[in-house]
Amino acid sequence: MSVQKHLQTLEEESIYIIREVAAQFQKPVLLFSGGKDSITMAHLAKKAFYPAKIPFPFLHIDTGHNFPETIEFRDKLMDELGVELIVRYVQDSIDQNKVKEETGKYASRNSLQTVTLLDAIEELGYDACLGGARRDEEKSRAKERIFSVRDDFGQWDAKMQRPELFQILNGKINFGENVRAFPISNWTEEDVWNYIEREELELPSIYFAHERKMVKRDGSYLAHSSYLNLVESDEIVDKIVRFRTVGDMTCTAAVPSTADTIESVIRENKASKSSERGARIDDKRSESALELRKKGGYF
Amino acid sequence: MDLLRISTAGSVDDGKSTLIGRLLYDNNALTKEQEELIEKKTAEKGLQDLDFSVITDGLIAEREQGITIDVAHIYFSTQDRKFIIADSPGHVEYTRNMVTGASNAEASIILIDARKGLLEQSYRHYFISQLLRLHTVVFCVNKMDLVNYDEDVFLKIAAEVKQMTAQFEHSTPEIQIIPISSLKGDNVVFPSGETSWYQGPTLNEVLHEISSKKEDEKPFRFEVQNVLHVQNEEFVDFRGYAGKVASGSIKKGDEVVVLPSGNKSTVKEIRKYDRTFDEANAGESIVLSLNDDIDASRGTVFSLPDEAPSSDKTLDATLVWLNEQKGVFGGRYQLQASSRTVQAKLQQIHYVVPPEKPSLKVDASELKLNDISRVSFKLAQPLFVDAYANNKANGAFIVIDTQTNNTVAVGFVE
Numbered sequence: 001m002s003v004q005k006h007l008q009t010l011e012e013e014s015i016y017i018i019r020e021v022a023a024q025f026q027k028p029v030l031l032f033s034g035g036k037d038s039i040t041m042a043h044l045a046k047k048a049f050y051p052a053k054i055p056f057p058f059l060h061i062d063t064g065h066n067f068p069e070t071i072e073f074r075d076k077l078m079d080e081l082g083v084e085l086i087v088r089y090v091q092d093s094i095d096q097n098k099v100k101e102e103t104g105k106y107a108s109r110n111s112l113q114t115v116t117l118l119d120a121i122e123e124l125g126y127d128a129c130l131g132g133a134r135r136d137e138e139k140s141r142a143k144e145r146i147f148s149v150r151d152d153f154g155q156w157d158a159k160m161q162r163p164e165l166f167q168i169l170n171g172k173i174n175f176g177e178n179v180r181a182f183p184i185s186n187w188t189e190e191d192v193w194n195y196i197e198r199e200e201l202e203l204p205s206i207y208f209a210h211e212r213k214m215v216k217r218d219g220s221y222l223a224h225s226s227y228l229n230l231v232e233s234d235e236i237v238d239k240i241v242r243f244r245t246v247g248d249m250t251c252t253a254a255v256p257s258t259a260d261t262i263e264s265v266i267r268e269n270k271a272s273k274s275s276e277r278g279a280r281i282d283d284k285r286s287e288s289a290l291e292l293r294k295k296g297g298y299f
Numbered sequence: 300m301d302l303l304r305i306s307t308a309g310s311v312d313d314g315k316s317t318l319i320g321r322l323l324y325d326n327n328a329l330t331k332e333q334e335e336l337i338e339k340k341t342a343e344k345g346l347q348d349l350d351f352s353v354i355t356d357g358l359i360a361e362r363e364q365g366i367t368i369d370v371a372h373i374y375f376s377t378q379d380r381k382f383i384i385a386d387s388p389g390h391v392e393y394t395r396n397m398v399t400g401a402s403n404a405e406a407s408i409i410l411i412d413a414r415k416g417l418l419e420q421s422y423r424h425y426f427i428s429q430l431l432r433l434h435t436v437v438f439c440v441n442k443m444d445l446v447n448y449d450e451d452v453f454l455k456i457a458a459e460v461k462q463m464t465a466q467f468e469h470s471t472p473e474i475q476i477i478p479i480s481s482l483k484g485d486n487v488v489f490p491s492g493e494t495s496w497y498q499g500p501t502l503n504e505v506l507h508e509i510s511s512k513k514e515d516e517k518p519f520r521f522e523v524q525n526v527l528h529v530q531n532e533e534f535v536d537f538r539g540y541a542g543k544v545a546s547g548s549i550k551k552g553d554e555v556v557v558l559p560s561g562n563k564s565t566v567k568e569i570r571k572y573d574r575t576f577d578e579a580n581a582g583e584s585i586v587l588s589l590n591d592d593i594d595a596s597r598g599t600v601f602s603l604p605d606e607a608p609s610s611d612k613t614l615d616a617t618l619v620w621l622n623e624q625k626g627v628f629g630g631r632y633q634l635q636a637s638s639r640t641v642q643a644k645l646q647q648i649h650y651v652v653p654p655e656k657p658s659l660k661v662d663a664s665e666l667k668l669n670d671i672s673r674v675s676f677k678l679a680q681p682l683f684v685d686a687y688a689n690n691k692a693n694g695a696f697i698v699i700d701t702q703t704n705n706t707v708a709v710g711f712v713e
């Protein structure tokens with residue numbers, strides 16, 4: 001089985017899952033962050049229903065600390081796909097005193113997103129959220145089902161997950177519950193990149209090597225921006241970098257790289273022994289950072 | 300590069316998670332972050348040997364209790380093959396998660412602690428592998444380092460394994476038994492220097508040799524997930540059925556029968572996105588259009604006219620009960636096979652089978668967690684399934700509790 005055949009198998013499976021979500025739920029939504037996994041998901045959704053339109057809207061939880069390149073890209077893609085994009089702002093949650101802006105060196109809006117997301121789910125009445133999380137990303141993600149049932153506080157109870165057998169997806173839920181559905185669970189980072197190459201998908205420019213003003217901190221490179229609280233030991237440098245994963249500007253580290261094409265990115269990732277999640281400062285807060293955030297309703 | 304899906308099984312603490320960590324480590328397949336985590340945890344616990352279980356035991360509760368609770372899906376590849384490994388829990392309470400992991404696997408690795416031999420969970424997990432009709436089961440007699448790599452210990456356990464597998468009518472086509480130490484690395488990726496009496500392959504060799512078997516010719520089964528209506532300049536009055544070919548294949552122009560209505564039509568178009576094809580095969584997600592305007596909606600099944608699936612309203616099945624809440628005789632449930640759901644009544648519990656003795660039939664009036672039983676359901680509508688033994692892709696279903704909406708059992712159609 002060639003790489004192409006493997007990608008094909010993954011695509012068939014993901015399309016099956018996306019179609020199940022559209023059919024089993026009253027009001028699904030696709031969570032769109034603007035990163036490569038979201039872009040892959042958007043493409044799969046387009047393929048799943050063509051020649052019909054994608055039958056659900058997209059939701060972006062905007063931390064306000066985005067890379068400007070990804071927002072530009074997002075709006076262009078939505079136009080092309082002709083889907084409705086709903087945006088909810090973390091800034092609003094802060095203004096409403098629902099969450100407090102973090103302070104200090106590591107201040108980030110990444111975990112504040114959860115409150116904005118849960119409010120959006122409640123306000124708009126979504127019963128299923130499609131997400132682009134993959135099991136290879138992180139050790140608690142590796143434990144996630146394809147259909148993950150959350151209570152009305154969005155909580156993930158890892159010890160009580162429903163059995164999920166074969167490809168039979170049970171989307172039945174009680175009032176107030178909702179499901180997080182992960183169609184690309186079984187894809188690896190390498191698969192996503194190979195698929196992007198195969199399908200000739202466009203990506204925001206930050207995924208490719210470019211010169212940028214960076215802040216060197218604790219051995220990592222963070223994008224320089226007004227959102228980052230600088231401290232004395234931070235060093236500001238111009239550097240040729242690319243991002244392997246794209247989250248909040250304050251907590252996504254870049255890798256020094258000259259890879260400026262899909263091909264060279266694939267080659268470089270393959271040679272590297274690091275995982276993409278290694279670049280997420282928010283996960284490094286503690287060993288269980290992501291699991292704890294998920295328990296609280298995070299994606 | 301082909302893909303093999305495997306799952307681990309065996310009793311609690313037999314060393315499954317350690318084995319998967321070792322397999323990745325010796326294949327040089329761990330990321331830098333994973334290697335650092337192993338080193339850090341090993342040092343924290345003051346262990347002599349590397350603690351590999353931290354790679355797969357990703358939950359706080361798992362690390363606290365030192366056991367696996369839920370399946371971890373691990374992705375890795377070597378020069379020749381891609382693997383998806385479902386590292387499953389051994390604890391009896393979490394058997395449902397082991398079944399979850401095994402249901403999508405082509406092969407299972409069952410571990411046995413060399414000091415303990417076969418335990419109840421070893422029997423249960425083999426039974427489940429057997430029910431799933433996995434093509435390959437690899438038994439690893441682990442912790443050989445704790446029995447001085449004694450050949451007699453291995454031979455005794457190997458004999459027990461053979462006795463167990465021989466009890467079944469349809470034995471697993473491919474069985475391997477390997478003496479290993481996950482902790483020390485014997486016969487996992489590298490041949491052991493301590494087991495000169497063992498001439499067989501290492502686990503890694505076995506995993507690379509398993510053929511991801513192509514299924515024999517199966518009858519065509521397609522099920523409608525969504526109906527797509529389109530009316531625009533390019534697509535005038537387009538009506539297509541989005542769904543997956545569960546088994547077999549279909550060609551443009553073939554006559555199909557549509558269930559439950561029994562109406563017939565011919566295939567007008569097989570579409571995937573913006574391309575059309577003359578043929579589609581098992582596993583493909585397609586959009587199918589027919590030449591006649593007939594009634595078909597979500598859950599409708601398409602087959603060839605002369606090989607339609609069973610339309611019985613009684614369903615005989617083997618069940619594995621997966622919930623603390625007991626299954627009751629006369630209870631009402633929903634059964635789901637792929638995307639089809641029907642109301643059903645548990646009409647008869649014929650018997651329960653103890654995993655250690657599959658030929659025994661024990662009377663039962665209720666189904667407890669982990670019980671393996673033979674039952675009959677009465678269905679409100681036919682489910683259009685095949686016997687699991689004949690067609691895996693259309694022979695399994697789940698049982699859903701109508702009050703909690705939980706998946707409480709898995710069924711294999713007899």
Ligand SMILES: Nc1nc2c(ncn2[C@@H]2O[C@H](COP(=O)(O)OP(=O)(O)OP(=O)(O)O)[C@@H](O)[C@H]2O)c(=O)[nH]1
Pocket residue numbers: 309310311312313314315316317318352365366367368387388389390441442443444445479480481482483
């Ligand atoms: N001496 C020795 N100890 C081992 C070996 N394999 C595993 N162990 C130890 O056995 C204990 C249990 O190992 P795990 O890998 O967590 O066992 P498991 O089968 O995954 O357990 P569950 O998933 O909870 O069912 C740990 O303390 C391991 O270090 C081995 O080959 N030799």
Ligand SMILES: [Mg+2]
Pocket residue numbers: 314315316317352366367386387388389
């Ligand atoms: Mg384990």
